[in-house]
Amino acid sequence: QKEVEQNSGPLSVPEGAIASLNCTYSDRGSQSFFWYRQYSGKSPELIMFIYSNGDKEDGRFTAQLNKASQYVSLLIRDSQPSDSATYLCAPRDSGTYKYIFGTGTRLKVLA
């Protein structure tokens, strides 16, 4: 059973700080990785994806991937209260192409 692990949180950070969300996965063959944001009562919204080792930046968001360590992270700079949500990590299964979702980390940005 391929697994994705995330700290459930809540992770509380003050407004303006950097929030760091982490994810480990068991499928060594995974090649693509996705981060979704889910507000309470809403469906998941894609915010970042990364395919190569290293960093990928998009506005205030940076995704970091280390395939050797089977680790992917999401940094949110200048965190805002509107960033308060659950963040889901989803590597793509190498055998079936399914997305394997973690249970998510709840982020609370304190004003």
Next chain:
Amino acid sequence: GAGVSQSPSNKVTEKGKDVELRCDPISGHTALYWYRQSLGQGLEFLIYFQGNSAPDKSGLPSDRFSAERTGGSVSTLTIQRTQQEDSAVYLCASSLELMGGEQYFGPGTRLTVT
């Protein structure tokens, strides 16, 4: 362009009744996925389609659940003889193709079985 749409947005049904949930993917997306999310829980994979074909039905919880996709577009998830434990939000997502591309979610259907 239009995103993934789902209908109905909310469905309340009595235990033992059948329900049909509909998903209309993003135009041109060949891969379509169904998930279930119970209150406060993570996403549970149910089934995916590549075109009209469902290569992996392993996530369907029981034989009361079935899904089909016609014309490579709209998909219907059917739950027969609903049970209270079927109450959840049913989410549909689509991606350009199975082997690549990002997955986008619809707004979901909230199913309540009384």
